Amino acid sequence: MHQNPHLNSHTPVLLKEVIDIVQPKKGDSYLDTTAGRGGHAQEILNMSENYPQSVLVDRDSEAITNLANKFKNKSIQLMHQDYLSASRELLETDRRFDIILADLGVSSPHINEVSRGFSFASDGPLDMRMDQRQETIAWDIVNKTDEGKLANILREYGEEPKNRQIAKIIVRNRPINTTIELAALTKQAWPGHSRSHPATRTFQAIRIVVNNELEQLSEALPIWLELLKPNGRLAIITFHSLEDRIVKKFFANESGDRFDSKLSLLTKHPVVPDPHETAHNPRAHSAKLRVAVKQKGKGNANAYSG
Numbered sequence: 001m002h003q004n005p006h007l008n009s010h011t012p013v014l015l016k017e018v019i020d021i022v023q024p025k026k027g028d029s030y031l032d033t034t035a036g037r038g039g040h041a042q043e044i045l046n047m048s049e050n051y052p053q054s055v056l057v058d059r060d061s062e063a064i065t066n067l068a069n070k071f072k073n074k075s076i077q078l079m080h081q082d083y084l085s086a087s088r089e090l091l092e093t094d095r096r097f098d099i100i101l102a103d104l105g106v107s108s109p110h111i112n113e114v115s116r117g118f119s120f121a122s123d124g125p126l127d128m129r130m131d132q133r134q135e136t137i138a139w140d141i142v143n144k145t146d147e148g149k150l151a152n153i154l155r156e157y158g159e160e161p162k163n164r165q166i167a168k169i170i171v172r173n174r175p176i177n178t179t180i181e182l183a184a185l186t187k188q189a190w191p192g193h194s195r196s197h198p199a200t201r202t203f204q205a206i207r208i209v210v211n212n213e214l215e216q217l218s219e220a221l222p223i224w225l226e227l228l229k230p231n232g233r234l235a236i237i238t239f240h241s242l243e244d245r246i247v248k249k250f251f252a253n254e255s256g257d258r259f260d261s262k263l264s265l266l267t268k269h270p271v272v273p274d275p276h277e278t279a280h281n282p283r284a285h286s287a288k289l290r291v292a293v294k295q296k297g298k299g300n301a302n303a304y305s306g
């Protein structure tokens with residue numbers, strides 16, 4: 001059977017805006033912490049042409065296979081691991097970068113591939129792992145977490161107002177094995193009108209827990225700051241308010257007029273896609289881009305100062 005090629009493709013979000021603000025220059029070294037299908041990477045690397053000092057990271061094996069193919073004639077380093085451990089390793093080996101990008105969340109192939117279990121629009125297993133080598137899958141969270149903890153997860157990571165009702169319904173109906181089963185149960189808590197599909201927040205919450213997404217981000221941000229050369233640009237695209245809040249707070253804490261501020265903001269307010277982009281790529285509708293530049297002279301001893 002032929003796979004629809006579009007199912008395996010991913011349209012990079014806010015690409016023009018990233019390029020306009022980050023302004024890649026020839027020779028810039030680049031760290032892409034969530035390289036995915038390499039859309040942003042390709043554009044930036046075409047401009048910087050510095051493959052040997054650039055690194056592409058992704059925890060998904062299919063992304064890595066695609067990246068290896070896309071950049072097969074280039075001497076660029078690929079790291080098949082989560083960005084937190086990859087960033088720690090890069091710091092330990094004294095690597096530094098002119099541009100760091102994090103385009104967070106899942107890619108279109110994740111959503112389109114039913115067997116990955118990210119989508120409640122089609123019937124898949126409760127998986128939701130970005131890294132297929134990981135042991136914990138969504139099934140474990142849904143079927144093994146006690147009711148109180150499940151409600152907390154739905155409240156904290158899904159901002160689900162009906163967290164207690166949904167947790168109760170889930171526990172009463174276990175075992176739950178498929179995405180459609182779980183999505184149908186969330187509807188029981190929302191018999192009336194709901195602005196988005198009632199499963200949206202539950203799926204977001206479980207996905208965040210399975211992939212440890214918020215801890216990854218909070219712990220990686222200070223490392224990315226260390227990994228930046230002076231004048232280096234850090235660009236982050238988030239897809240929901242929990243992620244954006246973490247980035248906004250970090251940027252605010254590290255910028256300003258204080259003597260010890262390390263960053264200057266290049267985006268006072270987050271940049272969002274224009275209506276043309278959201279019309280053509282619905283995945284872009286919740287995207288927010290924030291970019292900051294590392295102040296000159298605020299680097300570490302072994303950072304390049306050119």
Ligand SMILES: C[S@@+](CC[C@H](N)C(=O)[O-])C[C@H]1O[C@@H](n2cnc3c(N)ncnc32)[C@H](O)[C@@H]1O
Binds near residue numbers: 011035038058
């Ligand atoms: C939105 S996509 C990136 C798309 C990419 N910018 C492009 O143009 O193709 C996000 C990617 O980040 C990866 N990812 C998400 N969280 C990660 C993490 N903590 N560590 C490593 N990769 C991660 C996902 O596997 C996915 O491939």
